[in-house]
Amino acid sequence: MSGKDRLLLAGHPHYLMRKSADNQPVFLDEADCNHCLGDMRELSAQYELAVHAYCLLPQGLHVVATPREDPAALSRFMKALSCRASLRRKNLHGRDSAWEVRYRSSPIEPSQWLLTCMCYVERLPVVHELAPSAYHYRRSSYRMRLGKTGHYWLKDPEEYTRLGGTLEERAEAYRMYMSSGLDTNDERAIEAAVKQCKLIGSVRFIQEVCRRYGLQGGK
Secondary structure, eight states: OOHHHHHTTTTOOEEEEEEBGGGOOSOOSHHHHHHHHHHHHHHHHHTTEEEEEEEEETTEEEEEEEESSOTTHHHHHHHHHHHHHHHHHHHHHOOOOOBOSSOEEEEBOSSHHHHHHHHHHHTHHHHTTSSSSGGGOTTBSHHHHTTOSSOOOOOOOHHHHTTOSSHHHHHHHHHHHHHTOOOHHHHHHHHHHHHHTOOBSOHHHHHHHHHHHTOSTTO
């Protein structure tokens, strides 16, 4: 979707993705990843984004987040986060930016689809054969969700809080959800939508948004 279209979907969670050009590694060591995660936490607070899930892969990053007020904060957040990673890459490793020219953003239907997208993001290390399970990968939000990190700074959406009355209950319910895997059709739908910056959700949601804002084909 264009920047203008993103502004029309205020209050919706978004799937944000930025990849490297030519499949270059963006993060060259563990320190790069830790620095990016620190920047993510700082910048999400600065731009008033509620981060629900994230995953850093060697060739890029994936974030599920909701702007609290101004949806244009999504763009400012991604640009700042990308810029900081590039500056570190240049200053410490002597390499130019590895990013593709633009990041990708797909609004998500506030429903079960949001939980599905969170699960999709946190399962990426397994899909890419970077870890035997989501639990064993330290560069995503999954271990934090299970209470295995020092500080819990994720902002849980309503769809997640309904899973249980406490953090522990919600984490256990989500763990069971993760262990059951995702529907193959849902995975394909998310992957295709993110690549093309299209809406993620039910057919009814996509049709309604397209009708309301005069969009074509979910764009």
